[in-house]
Amino acid sequence: MTPSRDKPARELLDFYIEAGADALVGEEPVDRFAAVEVPPRPARAPQPPPTVPDMPQRAAPPAPDAAAMEAREAARSAATLEELRAILEKFDGCALKATATQLVFADGTPGARVMLVGEAPGRDEDIEGLPFVGRSGKLLDRMLAAIGLDRTSVYIANIVPWRPPGNRTPTPQESAICLPFITRQIELADPDILVCLGGPSAQTLLGIKDGITKTRGRWFTFNTGKREIRAMPTFHPAFLLRSPLQKRFAWRDFLAIKKALGKPRAPDAAQHEA
Numbered sequence: 001m002t003p004s005r006d007k008p009a010r011e012l013l014d015f016y017i018e019a020g021a022d023a024l025v026g027e028e029p030v031d032r033f034a035a036v037e038v039p040p041r042p043a044r045a046p047q048p049p050p051t052v053p054d055m056p057q058r059a060a061p062p063a064p065d066a067a068a069m070e071a072r073e074a075a076r077s078a079a080t081l082e083e084l085r086a087i088l089e090k091f092d093g094c095a096l097k098a099t100a101t102q103l104v105f106a107d108g109t110p111g112a113r114v115m116l117v118g119e120a121p122g123r124d125e126d127i128e129g130l131p132f133v134g135r136s137g138k139l140l141d142r143m144l145a146a147i148g149l150d151r152t153s154v155y156i157a158n159i160v161p162w163r164p165p166g167n168r169t170p171t172p173q174e175s176a177i178c179l180p181f182i183t184r185q186i187e188l189a190d191p192d193i194l195v196c197l198g199g200p201s202a203q204t205l206l207g208i209k210d211g212i213t214k215t216r217g218r219w220f221t222f223n224t225g226k227r228e229i230r231a232m233p234t235f236h237p238a239f240l241l242r243s244p245l246q247k248r249f250a251w252r253d254f255l256a257i258k259k260a261l262g263k264p265r266a267p268d269a270a271q272h273e274a
């Protein structure tokens, strides 16, 4: 193909990828709009409506409540971050695992003073198995660098550790099922400061209803189960890529985080270390 004939095909592929159609499901294309010949159904004598016991029995999918309970027990049983990762690798209670390429557990240094939590991995993260490695991750790296931090001096994870198909927003049920794992991950990573990247992360972790425009830059308290730590919601880097004018607010938030890092650990934290 000449480059000029190649371009529309490339653009069409880019469009499919942007729309989330980025996986091959068959070797042959199928025209699902083509008229299908439906063979006439054989005439049947009128039947009485089936009673409930006669209904076909199908294996019920695991109820979300049961999956959330299983997640709580599994997360609680992890004594270390390595154990938590191994438990998540085996956990089948979240349907997102079936469509994701792999688990996206964390990046950075466990035990770092700052932990950042996003919403869910995207396409690049799904491929690499690491959070925030795509375009928004590159911006996050620059924001961290602006306050003297990098991937080795923070710990990064997501509420949901599997990529939702087509980068859609995780459903409330999916987030609820994954919540015990991320809360245990925070407890085991034991940061001094929790940064919630974007509204969904802040709402899920801090139990707040207000949107990110209202909550960003404010300090909240997050109880890790071991101690109370400071938590700040800020804009998600993906949002900042779409709305660059908002970067000045994120800059303020990151300066506040830098200032907070200059302060010694809270007294209850010192007690926790003893």
Ligand code: URA
Binding pocket: 118, 119, 120, 121, 122, 125, 130, 131, 132, 133, 136, 137, 158, 238
């Ligand atoms: N957005 C997120 O919330 N998390 C990632 O890991 C990447 C993009």
